[in-house]
Structures are given as C-alpha cells and as structure tokens.
Amino acid sequence: VDTPISGRAIGAAPVKVAGEPRWRGGAGRAGQLMPFDQFIAASRRTRSATTSPSPLTTRHQPQALAPLDADLGTLDEYLTRDPGMMWMGPAGTFTPLHFDLTNNLIVQVVGAKRVIMSPPSQTPKLYNHRHVFSAVHDITDEARLNHYPRARSAQTIEVDLEAGDILFMPIGWWHQVTALDFSVSLTYTNFRWPNEGSASFPTD
Numbered sequence: 001v002d003t004p005i006s007g008r009a010i011g012a013a014p015v016k017v018a019g020e021p022r023w024r025g026g027a028g029r030a031g032q033l034m035p036f037d038q039f040i041a042a043s044r045r046t047r048s049a050t051t052s053p054s055p056l057t058t059r060h061q062p063q064a065l066a067p068l069d070a071d072l073g074t075l076d077e078y079l080t081r082d083p084g085m086m087w088m089g090p091a092g093t094f095t096p097l098h099f100d101l102t103n104n105l106i107v108q109v110v111g112a113k114r115v116i117m118s119p120p121s122q123t124p125k126l127y128n129h130r131h132v133f134s135a136v137h138d139i140t141d142e143a144r145l146n147h148y149p150r151a152r153s154a155q156t157i158e159v160d161l162e163a164g165d166i167l168f169m170p171i172g173w174w175h176q177v178t179a180l181d182f183s184v185s186l187t188y189t190n191f192r193w194p195n196e197g198s199a200s201f202p203t204d
C-alpha cells in the first residue's frame with residue numbers, strides 16, 4: 001500500500017483515532033490515543049477496503065501535527081489562521097452518516113475521498129434518533145437499507161474529492177465519507193464569519 005507519509009516528521013506524538021466506540025461499529029481503536037508513527041505503520045498494513053478503519057484526527061492534539069504546518073497554504077479570504085483538523089487513513093477509512101453543527105470546508109490534500117451528501121430536507125428518511133447521527137450509518141450498505149427502508153429514497157449527491165479539491169459542507173447537511181486511497185484531508189470551521197450552530201441544538 002502506498003502511504004506517502006513516513007511519520008518521521010511527527011514521530012511518536014500521540015494523536016486521536018476518531019469517533020466514539022458506540023458510533024463507529026467495527027472500528028476497534030476508535031476514541032483512543034495512539035502514537036502517530038504506529039498509526040502510519042498500521043495504515044501501511046491495511047490492504048483491504050473492507051476493514052473500515054476509523055480516520056485519525058487531531059481534534060485534541062493540534063500541536064502534534066504542527067511540524068506539517070509549513071506544508072500548508074492559507075485561505076485568508078475565507079478562514080482565520082487557526083489550525084484545521086486533519087483526517088488521515090488508508091483506503092476504506094470510513095466516517096459514518098452524520099451532520100455537523102457548523103459550516104465546514106473539507107480540503108483534500110493527499111489521495112481521494114468519496115463524499116455522499118444529503119440535504120437537511122431528507123432528515124425524516126435518515127433515522128436521526130440520536131444527536132447528529134443517522135442509524136443508517138452507511139447509505140450504500142444493502143443490509144442497512146433493508147433495515148432502514150425509508151433511506152432508499154433519500155436524495156443524495158455523490159462527490160469524489162481528489163488532491164487539491166475543496167468542498168463546502170453546509171451546516172446541517174448529512175454526509176458520509178470513504179477514503180478511496182490512503183488519504184489526508186483537513187477540515188476547517190474557522191470562517192471569518194460567525195459559524196456556530198451547537199448552542200441551540202439538543203446535546204443528545
């Protein structure tokens with residue numbers, strides 16, 4: 001597996017495997033801290049898209065990836081200079097169907113990702129029993145669709161992002177994300193305008 005990142009610049013700094021165990025079935029390490037170099041080594045060993053690993057994020061350790069900052073440009077017209085959140089993982093890495101309580105820019109840096117989006121008008125078909133999550137989990141999975149049949153007729157938009165592409169994900173839009181290759185992306189919510197929907201949203 002091609003993993004165009006060696007882990008040398010970051011070394012063993014601890015980073016967080018995304019998600020919460022309840023949400024990410026089958027992810028194994030979800031929610032745990034792990035040394036960055038071990039994550040990269042594990043990504044190299046992942047040869048199949050069927051293992052559905054969780055992405056690595058840096059929500060709680062933005063300083064861990066600071067050595068990479070110099071490699072990134074800026075989008076001063078839209079964003080402040082606060083760090084984005086980095087998402088990284090081998091092909092098959094999967095983020096289940098959910099929406100965010102902020103507008104979000106998804107910036108693809110390495111590899112490709114498939115994003116399936118659905119507008120907020122489709123919420124009645126997406127089994128939103130808990131917070132921002134959909135019980136459907138993966139809208140491409142036949143077994144899940146048999147269990148959650150209204151989701152079959154939900155309107156969706158599929159977009160493949162390649163390195164250099166940026167996607168604006170509006171607040172409240174459903175999305176699920178699958179890495180098609182070893183993938184690195186950054187997400188940014190630090191727009192130069194107010195961008196916060198969580199204050200008025202129920203927590204569970």
Ligand SMILES: O=C(O)CCC(=O)C(=O)O
Binds near residue numbers: 087
């Ligand atoms: O890129 C990913 O795997 C997930 C990104 C995402 O869903 C988000 O930022 O809300």
